[in-house]
Every structure is written in C-alpha cells, then in structure tokens.
Amino acid sequence: MNYLRLFVVLSFITVIGCGEQQKPSTEHWFKGNLHTHSYWSDGDEFPEVIMDWYKSHDYQFVALTDHNTLAEGDKWKVVSQDSLYQNGFKNYLDHYGSNWVNYKIDSLNQTHVKLKTYEEYKSLFEEREKFLIIQSEEITDHFQGKPLHMNATNIKKKIDPQGGNSVVEVLQNNIDEVIKQRDELEIPMIAHINHPNFGYAIGLQDMIALKNEKYFEVYNGHHMVNNSGDSTHMSTEKMWDLINIAYVEKNKPLMYGLATDDSHNYHVKGGKWSNAGRGWIVVRADSLSSKSLINAMETGDFYASTGVELSSLIVDEKKISIEVNQKAGVTYQITFIGCKKGKDIPEELTSTEGFKASFELTDDLLFVRCKITSSKLHENPVEDLLYETAWTQPVLVTMSK
Ligand SMILES: [Zn+2]
Numbered sequence: 016m017n018y019l020r021l022f023v024v025l026s027f028i029t030v031i032g033c034g035e036q037q038k039p040s041t042e043h044w045f046k047g048n049l050h051t052h053s054y055w056s057d058g059d060e061f062p063e064v065i066m067d068w069y070k071s072h073d074y075q076f077v078a079l080t081d082h083n084t085l086a087e088g089d090k091w092k093v094v095s096q097d098s099l100y101q102n103g104f105k106n107y108l109d110h111y112g113s114n115w116v117n118y119k120i121d122s123l124n125q126t127h128v129k130l131k132t133y134e135e136y137k138s139l140f141e142e143r144e145k146f147l148i149i150q151s152e153e154i155t156d157h158f159q160g161k162p163l164h165m166n167a168t169n170i171k172k173k174i175d176p177q178g179g180n181s182v183v184e185v186l187q188n189n190i191d192e193v194i195k196q197r198d199e200l201e202i203p204m205i206a207h208i209n210h211p212n213f214g215y216a217i218g219l220q221d222m223i224a225l226k227n228e229k230y231f232e233v234y235n236g237h238h239m240v241n242n243s244g245d246s247t248h249m250s251t252e253k254m255w256d257l258i259n260i261a262y263v264e265k266n267k268p269l270m271y272g273l274a275t276d277d278s279h280n281y282h283v284k285g286g287k288w289s290n291a292g293r294g295w296i297v298v299r300a301d302s303l304s305s306k307s308l309i310n311a312m313e314t315g316d317f318y319a320s321t322g323v324e325l326s327s328l329i330v331d332e333k334k335i336s337i338e339v340n341q342k343a344g345v346t347y348q349i350t351f352i353g354c355k356k357g358k359d360i361p362e363e364l365t366s367t368e369g370f371k372a373s374f375e376l377t378d379d380l381l382f383v384r385c386k387i388t389s390s391k392l393h394e395n396p397v398e399d400l401l402y403e404t405a406w407t408q409p410v411l412v413t414m415s416k
C-alpha cells in the first residue's frame with residue numbers, strides 16, 4: 016500500500032457568494048499510529064527498533080506514547096535475562112553499532128542500556144514528507160483503581176497526571192492541562208481518550224460529561240482493552256454513537272474515533288500480546304507535519320482502519336461518497352450508521368456490498384458515519400474483531416438552506 020499516493024479531490028467546490036469554482040486541490044493521505052510503547056515505560060523494545068518497524072511498514076507518522084514520560088533525560092534500561100530480550104539487545108547492538116548504543120555490563124552480568132531520547136532517535140528516521148515522529152505522552156492516571164489514560168499528541172512539556180475526585184474530574188483535569196499547554200505555546204495538540212473499556216474504567220456517562228474532548232479510541236489493538244465490551248458493557252463503537260447523540264443534543268462538537276496499536280510487545284506475536292500493526296489512522300493533509308495532520312484531524316478529515324484502505328472519501332453538505340481500494344478476491348460491506356432526529360439510539364441506515372457507495376444527508380438525520388467491513392481476515396486480530404475494517408468520522412447533518 017502506498018499511502019503517499021496523490022489524492023486528487025474529485026469534486027469542485029463552489030465558492031459561496033461568487034459562484035466561481037476553486038481549483039482542484041491536491042492532498043495526501045498519511046498513515047500513522049498515535050499510540051505506541053517502548054522501553055521508556057512498559058514496552059519491550061528500544062525506540063529505534065520500533066520506529067524502524069513503522070517506517071519500513073509504510074507508515075508516515077508515529078507517536079511514541081510512553082506512560083508519563085516524553086522520552087527525555089537519562090534513563091537506563093536493564094535488559095531482562097530472558098533469551099528473547101538478550102537476543103533483542105544483541106540485534107539492536109549489531110544493527111546500530113557500539114558508537115550509537117551506550118551500554119555497560121555490571122558485576123552481576125546484567126546489561127544496562129541508556130535509552131535514546133526523542134531528540135536523539137527521531138534524527139535517525141525523520142525524512143521530509145516521508146516520515147514524521149510526533150512527540151507524545153500517555154498521561155496515565157487513575158481513580159479508585161480504575162485506569163484513566165489519555166494520549167497527549169504533539170505536546171512539548173511533560174504533563175504529570177493531575178488526579179481528581181471522580182473519573183470525570185481526573186479525565187477533565189488532564190484534558191485541561193493539554194489545552195492549557197496548547198494555548199500557551201500556540202502549537203496544535205490533541206488529547207485523545209484511550210481504551211475506555213480497559214478495566215471498564217470509563218463509562219458512557221463519563222464520556223458524555225467531558226468538555227472540549229473530541230477524540231477517543233474506537234479501536235485499540237491491545238489485547239486487554241475490551242473494545243467489543245461484554246454481556247454487561249457496550250462496545251466502544253456503540254458507545255461512540257451514543258456519545259455523539261448526547262453531544263449533538265448539548266451542541267458539542269462530534270466525537271471522532273481513532274484506531275491505534277497501543278503496542279507493547281515486539282518479540283512475540285498473537286492474540287495474547289499487544290503487537291504493532293493492528294490499527295491506525297489515515298489523515299488527509301497538505302503536508303506531513305504535526306500542524307497539518309492535527310489541523311486535518313480537527314476537521315474530521317481522517318479515518319480509522321485495521322486494514323481497509325479508501326481510495327476516495329468525499330463529504331459535502333449533501334452526501335458522503337466512499338470508494339474502497341479493492342484487494343483481489345475481497346468483498347466489502349459498506350454500512351452507513353447514524354441517528355435520526357428525535358431518536359436516542361443509533362441505527363444502520365443502509366448497508367451494501369461493493370467497493371463504492373454514497374449516502375444522502377437528509378434533514379431527518381442528526382449525524383452519519385460509515386463503516387466498511389472487509390471479507391479479509393485480519394492477520395493478527397484481537398477479541399472477535401476478526402475482519403479488516405475502516406471507520407470514517409461522523410458527519411453532522413446541518414439543516415438545508
Ligand atoms: Zn493505556
């Protein structure tokens with residue numbers, strides 16, 4: 016897959032007021048993962064090895080999001096005696112060389128390795144318009160034993176977990192810190208709520224109560240986060256629609272959905288491990304920079320995926336049109352999901368098999384989004400999410416003029 020393929024906007028947009036048409040703009044789709052761990056916290060690999068994996072697997076951007084750190088300062092990692100990690104270190108040393116790797120072996124024969132900081136490792140990989148590493152942190156907080164995590168993308172100063180007296184207060188205090196830093200530095204930043212169903216820590220009403228938050232993980236590739244819910248908890252996808260029904264009611268901006276890896280395990284692969292490559296987002300932006308990517312995300316111009324690639328996504332006031340980049344022998348179910356005005360539950364509005372579909376945005380609807388499910392099995396799935404899928408962002412239906 017080549018996500019750098021030029022995307023030509025197929026439609027001409029009428030400039031309101033003068034009837035002229037804009038020149039067709041050219042933009043790119045950029046594929047990236049905004050949730051990854053390394054030895055800087057509880058991941059089991061060196062940042063360089065992880066960045067190399069993403070870069071060589073056709074990603075254009077990645078954020079290393081270790082728990083409560085921005086990968087700054089001195090940190091020494093003791094390599095586990097397990098042969099898996101000893102071999103990992105040997106490969107790391109072989110590949111990067113002793114001029115780059117700073118390590119020592121103590122009297123107990125334990126290997127200590129000084130981890131490369133964000134400033135150090137990014138210089139090995141970043142290439143203009145080809146690969147970008149966005150400095151980020153997983154702000155890792157809790158309330159009464161419930162894990163309350165959120166990713167702060169493109170922050171420049173570490174944010175300590177702020178705490179609080181309820182689930183909502185803890186989340187809000189951390190969101191507010193990201194917004195404060197964004198406003199102080201005047202740099203685009205995003206806070207996104209991670210894996211709400213991890214430990215079933217964050218419920219629907221908690222999500223609805225948040226202010227100034229419009230991103231969450233509808234799909235997280237970690238094997239312990241319960242994306243699908245259980246007999247007493249709704250899936251994150253159902254939660255997404257119910258959040259948006261409430262947000263429209265309260266005149267809040269719509270919540271957007273991300274897919275991420277939340278990868279920790281780089282040596283063993285399978286359904287019991289959190290591996291790289293399970294879920295990502297694809298952002299349509301004019302250039303590969305944090306600013307352009309975040310600005311595009313702010314307008315909902317991205318989709319989440321676990322394998323399905325779109326070749327066209329056109330949203331205007333009247334219609335959503337989707338076209339899938341077909342793979343040989345694979346079929347696609349394209350389903351438009353939304354909520355009708357006056358209703359409080361989401362529903363499937365239409366569902367068709369094929370590689371393209373469109374949906375008319377009529378006045379009886381609150382919002383519409385699209386889910387594309389492939390007949391192709393995911394090569395390394397979690398839970399019962401067996402088939403490659405993509406989710407486009409919900410579109411608010413505004414009254415026609
Ligand atoms: Zn987490």
Ligand SMILES: [Zn+2]
Pocket residue numbers: 050051052153277
């Ligand atoms: Zn994480």
